[in-house]
Amino acid sequence: xxxDTPLLDVDNLWVRFRTRSGVFDAVRGISFTLGRxxxxxxxxxxxxxSMTGRAVLRLxxxxxxxxxxxxxxHGEDILSLxxxxxxxLRGGRVSMVMQDPKFSLNPVMSxxxxxxxxxxxxxxxxxxxxxxxAIEVLDEVAIREPERVFDLYPHEVSGGMGQRIxxxxxxxxxxxILIADEPTSALDVSVQLQVLDIMDKLVRDRGMGLMFISHDxxxxxxxxxxIAIMYAGRIVEIxxxxxxxxxxxxxxxxxxxxxxxxxxxxxxxxxxxxxxAWREAPxxxxxx
Amino acid sequence: xxxxxxxxxxxxxGVGAERAMAVKDxxxxxxxGxxxxxxxxxxxxxSTILRAIAGLVPxxxxxxxxxxxxxxxxxxxxxxxxxxxxxxDPYASLHPRQTVDRVLSEAMGLHGVQDIDKRIGxxxxxxxxxxxxxxxxxxxxxxxxxxxxAIARSLACDxxILLLDEPTSALDVSVQAEILNLxxxxxxxxxxxYVMVSHDLGVVGHLCERIGVMKEGRFVEVxxxxxxxxxxxxxxYTRHLLDSSINSVR
Amino acid sequence: MTSTPSTQxxxxxxxxxxxxxxxxxxxxxxxxxxxxFRSNTLAMFxxxxxxxxxxxxxxxxxxxxxxxxxxxxxxxxxxxxxNGHLLGTDSLGRDLYSRLLFGARISIYIVLLVVMVAxxxxxxxxxxxxxxxGWVDVLLMRVTDIFLAFPRLILALAFVAALGxxxxxxxxxxxxxxxxxxxxxxxxxxxxIRNSDYIHAIRLQGAGPLRIVTRHIWPLCxxxxxxxxxxxxxGIILTAAGLGFLGLGAQPPSPEWGAMISEGRKYIxxxxxxxxxxxxxxxxxxxAFNLLGDGLRDVLDPKEGDA
Numbered sequence: 153x154x155x156d157t158p159l160l161d162v163d164n165l166w167v168r169f170r171t172r173s174g175v176f177d178a179v180r181g182i183s184f185t186l187g188r189x190x191x192x193x194x195x196x197x198x199x200x201x202s203m204t205g206r207a208v209l210r211l212x213x214x215x216x217x218x219x220x221x222x223x224x225x226h227g228e229d230i231l232s233l234x235x236x237x238x239x240x241l242r243g244g245r246v247s248m249v250m251q252d253p254k255f256s257l258n259p260v261m262s263x264x265x266x267x268x269x270x271x272x273x274x275x276x277x278x279x280x281x282x283x284x285x286a287i288e289v290l291d292e293v294a295i296r297e298p299e300r301v302f303d304l305y306p307h308e309v310s311g312g313m314g315q316r317i318x319x320x321x322x323x324x325x326x327x328x329i330l331i332a333d334e335p336t337s338a339l340d341v342s343v344q345l346q347v348l349d350i351m352d353k354l355v356r357d358r359g360m361g362l363m364f365i366s367h368d369x370x371x372x373x374x375x376x377x378x379i380a381i382m383y384a385g386r387i388v389e390i391x392x393x394x395x396x397x398x399x400x401x402x403x404x405x406x407x408x409x410x411x412x413x414x415x416x417x418x419x420x421x422x423x424x425x426x427x428x429a430w431r432e433a434p435x436x437x438x439x440x
Numbered sequence: 441x442x443x444x445x446x447x448x449x450x451x452x453x454g455v456g457a458e459r460a461m462a463v464k465d466x467x468x469x470x471x472x473g474x475x476x477x478x479x480x481x482x483x484x485x486x487s488t489i490l491r492a493i494a495g496l497v498p499x500x501x502x503x504x505x506x507x508x509x510x511x512x513x514x515x516x517x518x519x520x521x522x523x524x525x526x527x528x529d530p531y532a533s534l535h536p537r538q539t540v541d542r543v544l545s546e547a548m549g550l551h552g553v554q555d556i557d558k559r560i561g562x563x564x565x566x567x568x569x570x571x572x573x574x575x576x577x578x579x580x581x582x583x584x585x586x587x588x589x590a591i592a593r594s595l596a597c598d599x600x601i602l603l604l605d606e607p608t609s610a611l612d613v614s615v616q617a618e619i620l621n622l623x624x625x626x627x628x629x630x631x632x633x634y635v636m637v638s639h640d641l642g643v644v645g646h647l648c649e650r651i652g653v654m655k656e657g658r659f660v661e662v663x664x665x666x667x668x669x670x671x672x673x674x675x676x677y678t679r680h681l682l683d684s685s686i687n688s689v690r
Numbered sequence: 691m692t693s694t695p696s697t698q699x700x701x702x703x704x705x706x707x708x709x710x711x712x713x714x715x716x717x718x719x720x721x722x723x724x725x726x727f728r729s730n731t732l733a734m735f736x737x738x739x740x741x742x743x744x745x746x747x748x749x750x751x752x753x754x755x756x757x758x759x760x761x762x763x764x765x766x767x768x769x770x771x772x773n774g775h776l777l778g779t780d781s782l783g784r785d786l787y788s789r790l791l792f793g794a795r796i797s798i799y800i801v802l803l804v805v806m807v808a809x810x811x812x813x814x815x816x817x818x819x820x821x822x823x824g825w826v827d828v829l830l831m832r833v834t835d836i837f838l839a840f841p842r843l844i845l846a847l848a849f850v851a852a853l854g855x856x857x858x859x860x861x862x863x864x865x866x867x868x869x870x871x872x873x874x875x876x877x878x879x880x881x882x883i884r885n886s887d888y889i890h891a892i893r894l895q896g897a898g899p900l901r902i903v904t905r906h907i908w909p910l911c912x913x914x915x916x917x918x919x920x921x922x923x924x925g926i927i928l929t930a931a932g933l934g935f936l937g938l939g940a941q942p943p944s945p946e947w948g949a950m951i952s953e954g955r956k957y958i959x960x961x962x963x964x965x966x967x968x969x970x971x972x973x974x975x976x977x978a979f980n981l982l983g984d985g986l987r988d989v990l991d992p993k994e995g996d997a
Contacts, residue, residue, distance in 0.1 A: 196612040197583070311482075340481035341639060341684040367612060410617035412646035414685060415669060420624065421617035421646070496890055520896040533887035537909050539715050546905075547895045572708040575715035580707060593891065 158440070159329050159361040160186035160208065163222035167203045167385075170215040178203040178216075180385035184438035186329065190355060190362040191438075192376035192393065194369050194407070200385040201365050205331045208363070209242050226328065244274040247322035248331040249351075252338040253314030257306040264302030267321050274325040289320045293350050312343035319351055323358075330355060331363045336371075348375055369396075369407050378438070381407070386435035403430055442505075443601055443633040444470040444493070449502035451485070451492045462488040463500075464657040472600075475627065475634040477644035477665075479681065480654030486637045487528075490603045493635070494525045507600060521551055524594035528606040530586035534578040540564075540589050541574045544596055551597035559596075566629075567592045568622060584615035591622065595630070604636040608643060620646055641685040645669070653678045723989040733985020739978035747794040756785035758792045758945050767961045778963050780953060786967055789945035793968065796946045797975060800861055800930045801923060807865035809919050812872025813911060817903050819873070820880025831877070837870040842925075843932055850938045857946070860939040864929050868922065875918060876911045883907050913990035920983035924976030931972055947972050 167179035179200040184191070195201040207218050210230065223231045225246060230238065242248070250256045258266055267286035271277065277285070283302075290298035293316040306314060315335060322330060332351065336344040352375055355362045366372050372379055373396045381389045381404050389401040399405060406424035451463035463485040470476040478486040491497045493504060495515040504511040507522045527533040534543060544563060548556045561571055567588040578586055587607060594602060607623070608616040620643065626632060638644045644651055645665050652662045653675065661675040673679050705722070709715040727733060746753060755776060762783035770778040776787040819830040837845070842864075849863035883889060884907070892906055931948025933939035940946030942953070947968040954965030 196614060341641075342481065342680060345684055369613075407613060410614045412617075412620065412640075412642040414642050414645040414682075417646065417665075417669070420621050423618050423621060424614035494890075494894055496893070517896045520894055523894075525891070525894050527887040527891065529887060533891055535888040535892075535906060535910075539712070541712060541715070546892070546897075550895045550897055572710075575709040575712060576707075577715070577719065590891070593895075597895070 157227045158185040158187050159226055160184075160363075161222060161224040161227075161439070162208070162220060163439070164220055165204065165207060165223065166217075166219040167200065167207050167212055168217045168219065170217075177385055179207065180435065182382070182385075182387050182435050182438075184380060184387070184390075185440050186361040186363060187440065188359050188361055189378060190352070190364060190376040192364045192366065192372035192379040193382060194366055194372050194379060195382035196367060196407075198384075199382040201367075201382050202333055203385075204382070205248065205333050205363060205365050208331065209246060209248060210238055211242075211248075240274065243270060243322070243327075244325050245327050246329045246331065247325070247327040248333065249315070249318050249322050249335045251334040253306070253311060253318050254338075256318055257314060259306050261305075262302070263304050263306065263309065263317055267302075267317075267324060270321050271324045285324065286320075289324050290317070292323070292354065293317070293320045294346075295320075310343075311339050312347055315339060315347050316350060319347070319354070323354055326358070327360065329361045329363065331365070333365045334367070335364075337366070337368075344371075369404075370411065380436075380438045384431045386431075386433070387438055388430060388433065388436060390436050390438040402427065441472050441508075442469045443472045443474070443507055444468075444476075444635065445503075445505040446489075446493075447503040449489065449492065449500060449504065451488050451497055451500040453497075453499065461657055463492070466502075466654075466657075466659055468652055468659070468662060470633060470635060473631055473633055474650065475636065475648040477648035477651040478635065478637045478654060479639065479641060479644050479651055481639065483656075484654040485657040486654050487605050490525065490605050490635065490637055494523065494603055495519075517551075521597045522599050523601045523603065524597070524599040525603040525605065526587075526590055526594050526607045529610050530583050530590055531578075531610070533590050534586055536578055539575050539577055540569075540581075540592075543589065543593055547593050547596035553597065563592045563595060566595065566626070568618075582615075583611050584618060587611065587615075587619055588622065591619075591626070595626070598630070600631070601633045601635070604634055606638050607636070609638065609640065616643070623647060641668075641681060653681065727985050727989045730985040730988055732981045733988070736978040736981030736985065739974055740982060743794050743975060743978070744798060746791050747798050750788075750791040750795055754785075754788035754791050756788045758784060758788040759943050760784065767957065767964065769961075770963055770967075777967050778961075780950070780964050781957060784943075784945075786950075786964070789950060790947075790967060790971055793945040793947045793950065793971070796857065796940060796944065797927055797930070800857070800864075801927065803858075803861040804865050804868060804926050805919060805923075807862075808868035809872050809915050811865070812869040812874075813876050813908065813915060815869070816873035816876025816878075817880045817907050817911060820877040821884055821899060821903050821907065827877075830873070834870045834873050837867065838874075840867070842867045843929060846929060846933060847936070847938065850933060855938045855941060857940045857944070860930055860933045863933075864926055868926060871922075872915055872918065875914060879911045879914060880907055883910055917983055917987045917990060920979055920986055923979035923983075927972060927975055927979075 162185070163183045164181045165179055166177060166181055169176045169178060182204065193201045193204060203212065206212055210218060212218055220231060223229065230241065264283065264286055268279065268282040271282045271285060287298045287302060290301055295301050295313065295316060301309065309317065335351065336347050339347060364372055364376055373393045376393045379391055379393050379396060380387045381401065383403050389399060389404050391399055406422065409422040410424055412421055447467045449463055449466045450461065452459050452461050454460055466489060478489060480486045488497060492500045493506060498513060506519070509519060541560065544560050545556050548559060553559060560574065564571060564573060569585060569588050573585065581589065608619050611619060624647065627634060634647065636644060636647055645668065648665060650662065650664050651668060653660050655677050661673065661678045663673060668682065671682065673682060703714065704718050706714070706718065709718055755774065765773060765779050765783040766781055768775050768779045770776065772778065775785050777790065778786050780786055815830050815834065819827045845867045846863040849866055850859050853859040853862065889902060889906060892902060930939055931951070934946045934948025935952040937952065940949050942949060950968040951965045958965050
């Protein structure tokens with residue numbers, strides 16, 4: 153396999169839900185690739201950003217349906233993959249970090265036990281080996297006294313630490329792709345940056361692909377290489393994070409300007425005037 | 441005149457050995473027409489102060505004087521005509537089985553407002569919702585629309601003080617901008633005094649003139665927003681918060 | 691589908707996203723509930739069976755072929771279909787079909803009386819206990835525990851034995867034993883509702899406890915109680931039938947279904963229909979209530995959001 157094949161290659165992805173009043177399209181034909189880079193996907197609630205992340209792992213439950221011309225992970229088609237292999241892929245080669253660690257960690261299992269279990273589900277390693285690697289990875293996510301934390305239960309750790317443990321768990325089987333769905337929205341501002349720094353460092357050191365899903369454009373701009381802005385199930389704009397200030401789409405500009413800014417006070421905030429034409433404009437391709 | 445005068449406020453939860461102090465020895469004053477912000481991380485006690493003022497937490501000690509009325513264990517009906525609160529989660533603050541009309545007319549009925557029919561239309565206009573929203577249920581409204589209804593409810597009795605508990609943290613940024621603009625306008629029109637709690641310095645800085653920074657139940661610093669902008673914060677924790685919050689790309 | 695313009699207009703009026711009056715908003719929410727309910731085939735079946743039973747009970751005098759109390763020893767224990775007796779006759783020669791119809795009246799009478807007493811008591815005790823908290827809560831819940839500690843049929847038996855046999859006393863006994871689970875449910879719901887922001891908000895408007903409990907908490911508890919009552923209805927009918935079977939409920943010659951089984955028990959090997967036919971009736975009404983309860987859960991459970 154050459155390194156030119158993108159880690160993730162998505163072409164014309166649709167996510168559809170059948171409802172009583174007809175078919176509802178949550179994601180409407182988006183295309184993107186993910187290399188060894190950090191790709192930010194930004195949008196408001198209902199823009200289909202989370203659905204995109206879940207669709208990549210085929211985590212959409214019926215009545216939802218996933219359709220795509222192409223959905224490949226490292227050249228391998230995953231649309232036709234049987235569910236058994238899909239389960240192996242999830243948490244193995246592709247991992248996902250969810251919003252709130254409170255709901256992603258099992259409350260009746262110690263942190264270490266969960267780490268060991270999740271590793272052993274993907275790799276045939278001995279318990280002591282798994283334990284050793286779990287403690288190593290806890291150390292990697294900047295947890296002091298990893299041995300002590302290993303035996304704690306989820307309710308005994310803070311939100312920020314819980315999210316770092318989640319990241320540790322997701323990184324244990326050495327995935328190629330990490331999908332982070334609003335990984336820091338449930339955390340306090342000062343902890344947010346710390347968690348993001350750790351995630352950022354790990355992704356860079358290991359040469360992984362990161363899909364960072366968030367509603368916070370400024371945050372994403374800081375931590376990603378490329379940014380795709382989603383609106384109503386389509387990508388309306390794609391740009392380099394460093395060139396976000398040159399963004400042209402009125403929706404992107406609206407998002408940027410509607411955030412109150414401590415350093416540049418304004419009497420009134422700009423209000424986004426939604427143009428119906430945005431919905432109908434064809435999706436911008438984020439393939440490289 | 442001071443609208444709110446809080447002195448040596450302690451608030452706690454639980455009894456005996458499980459007693460946990462949520463707010464410790466907090467004092468602050470808010471002038472009439474002023475907008476005061478409370479900032480801190482989760483668990484710092486900022487929302488608890490609002491709830492204690494509103495009378496939702498009975499376990500407190502200290503002195504609280506609101507709109508000239510010294511507060512005791514119970515709040516009078518007159519108190520609720522002067523002080524109202526807007527909650528954080530618009531999905532949880534509206535009764536799921538009641539229409540907008542029912543919510544607003546009950547609030548007005550309780551305060552003995554005359555001419556309810558006309559006032560409801562006026563209120564809905566005030567918060568930027570048309571008459572078409574009057575008979576909808578909460579599940580037919582978006583998050584921003586629900587928060588507008590919640591704000592309309594709090595204005596039903598023409599209060600002079602609004603307690604805002606993270607009113608925009610559950611909303612998208614573009615909707616947040618609309619709600620913040622609405623709050624700015626309402627404050628001007630109705631001569632309101634605000635006390636606003638938020639974890640977002642940008643939001644508080646936009647709406648408030650003075651900010652109390654909280655950590656572990658105590659005030660670490662009270663300073664004017666202008667001083668904050670000029671980075672004149674003295675306390676290291678305030679500076680740390682500032683550094684984490686300045687995340688503009690321009 | 692061919693619908694006339696006027697029903698089309700009514701439909702869109704009901705499904706309007708912007709109702710223009712209180713009446714329209716209320717009807718519209720009912721109509722949407724009905725649409726959800728209607729899509730559940732089994733629940734519709736349950737509703738149909740119940741409608742049929744209520745119809746049979748109302749028009750029993752017209753539908754019956756014989757006098758349900760008229761004995762004719764010459765015609766005793768006839769098989770279904772013999773001599774114009776549609777479902778046969780019992781040991782005293784009474785027409786089973788006619789007795790079944792009049793028995794439906796008794797069953798529905800029992801159901802209505804229990805429904806008026808047990809859930810109401812449970813709702814009041816549960817919500818007051820949950821909202822007031824403190825010693826009121828402790829006192830009311832311990833009383834509830836005492837009632838819960840006895841098996842229902844045994845407690846009902848004790849009450850009937852003390853009050854005397856008869857259908858009214860049986861209903862009273864069943865109601866007295868049926869309310870504690872409702873109180874528990876209502877209390878649990880109240881505990882979660884009382885700390886929600888919309889209750890805080892109405893408290894901040896100056897509403898008193900009475901208003902909060904009756905106008906804001908009750909409407910949310912009632913839906914789960916209705917579901918539970920409907921699902922329990924089968925058990926209530928069975929308890930009533932059980933009391934009848936033991937001779938402590940309806941007294942002969944009343945055509946109560948449980949009592950009818952009890953009478954037919956003696957002949958069950960040679961004349962199976964005498965006990966089986968009222969048994970099928972009890973089975974049908976219990977099943978219908980269960981299916982109806984399932985459908986109501988889909989409609990009333992607020993946790994099921996719109997997709």
